[in-house]
Amino acid sequence: MSPFSARTDVARTWNPLARALAERRARGLPLLDLTETNPTHVGLPAPGPAPLAHPDALRYAPEPLGLLSAREAVADYLSGRGAPVLPEHLLLTASTSEAYGWLFKLLCEPGDSVLVPAPCYPLFESLARLEGVHLRHYRLSSAQGFGLDLEALAAARDERTRAVLVVNPGNPTGHFLHEGELEALGAWCAREGLSLVSDEVFSDFAWTEAPGRVRTVAGRALPMPTFCLSGLSKVAGLPGLKLAWMHVGGPEAARHEALARLEPLADTYLPVNVPVQVSLRDWLAGAPRFQAAVLERVRANRRALREVRPSDASWSVVPAEGGWSAVLRIPLEPGEEATCLALLDAGVVAHPGYFYDFVGGAYLVLSLLPPPDTFTAALGPLVRVLGGGA
Ligand SMILES: Cc1ncc(COP(=O)(O)O)c(C=O)c1O
Incomplete structure (x- = not known):
């Protein structure tokens, strides 16, 4: 019998694409990486180190929910974006x-389930498994622009479902939740006794x-x-500063109880370091500059991608509203993996749709974050491999 838990028994085999990529790297061949989404690797503006020199940085203050001054900074940030919290x-x-892990502990008994979108960035599988929680996927249909479909949610739910997870906007699909979708979702969750x-x-x-886009559900009166x-x-x-936040909302009694339970849970781990908390207002002050640079980068790369597409191409750029990625719909033949391997041969790294659980067609996912010279240099090989006319 293994001395280790089944929860930590993760497949360690390499898929053919990862193997081919490692081989190419080992041979020192050039690569234009259109899967790079690390914002610290792509020449975007970063704040200076000054905020780390805060005089209270080394004064330990164990506050389970986080230092009040830091939570005030987040509240001001969200309030400034139209979410009064x-x-x-x-x-x-x-x-x-980490917040997902805590929420699975808060909302689920081992063996319970949560509803997660598909396609989606592959984030939830291991987070849920480590908490003994099952995932049930609800399909986002390409025919509906990868928007929320209540029928798909209802079909995915089982008697042990405790919560619905929504990614807004979707990664990598870039669809924002719309007001009508949120209203229907709220009514359904309330009727079914599910959290969001x-x-x-x-x-x-x-x-x-x-108009009609939901930027955040924080600060909304939801049922x-x-x-x-x-x-x-x-x-x-x-990402290296390791600080995230959770806003707890909904009916007042449930909110009160959730926070009362989250506090001892947070006190058990106390994972957020003090230096980043005491200077959080300064880090957040740099966010608009970073976001403006990302938006300029992402818009320019997406425009370049659309411009190189031959008008009779058998592939297309899937419409989207935001985020850091582009999704391409490609022909079913030769398919996602063969296309990614051919791209790799041409020196371009792209992700196949199946990494994100796309079904009902063949897809590629490209990061729109790489520097424009890298991105545009990759477009020639991309168009050659994907081909022109149908
Ligand atoms: C949709 C989505 N949520 C959450 C995360 C994880 O973010 P964090 O760095 O805060 O854990 C990612 C990572 O890419 C993501 O794509």
């Missing part, structure tokens, strides 16, 4: 991923203004317990 309804974690977890790490990255997540990782491009 109170610091006492916020809780800090080291990352959004809204992942809004990309919600500051809308490419255009459009079910609501947990809204974001953090410095995407908002300010600082």
Whole structure:
């Protein structure tokens, strides 16, 4: 019998694409990486080190929900973006991923399930498994622009489902939740007794203004317990600082109880370091500059991608509203993996749709964050491999 738990038994085999990429790297061949989404690797503006020199940085103050001054800074940031929230309804974690782990502990018994979108960035599988929670996928249909479909939610739910996870806007699909969708979702969650977890790490990255888009569910009067997540990782491009936040909303009694339970849970781990908390207002002050640079970069790369597409191409750029990625719909033959391997041969790294659980077609996912010279240099090989006319 293994001395280790089944929860930690993760497949360690390499897929053919990862193997081919490692071989190419080992041979020192050039690569244009269109899967790079690390904001600290792509020449975007970063704040100076000054905030780390705060006089209180080394004074340890164990506050389970996070230092009040830091939660006030987050409340002001969210309020400035149209979400009036109170610091006492916020809780800090080291990352959004950690917040998911805490929410699974808060909302689920081992063996319970949560509803997660598909396609989606592959984030939830291991977070849920480590908490003994099952995932049930609800499909986002390409025919509906990867928007929320209540019928798909209802079909995915089982008697042990405790919560719905929504990624707003979707990663990598870039669809924002719309007011009508949120209203229907709220009524359904309330009727079914489910909580809502809204992942809004990309919600500051809308490419255009459009009426009826939900930027955040924080500060809304919603009829079910609501947990809204974001953090410095995407908002300010600082994943290494390890600070994220959760806003707890919904009916007052449920909110009160959720926070009362989250506090001892947070006290058990106390993961957020003090230096980043005492200077959080300064880090957040740099967010608009970072976001403006990302939006300029992402818009320019997406425009370049659309411009190189031959008008009779058998592939297309899937419409989207925000985020850091582009999704391409490609022909079913030769398919996602063969296309990615051919791209790799041509020196370009791209992700196949199946990494993100796309079905009902063949897809590629490209990061729009790489520097424009890298991105545009990759477009020639991309067009050659994907081909022109149908
Ligand atoms: C939709 C989404 N949520 C959360 C995360 C994780 O963010 P964090 O760095 O705060 O754990 C990611 C990471 O890319 C993501 O794509």
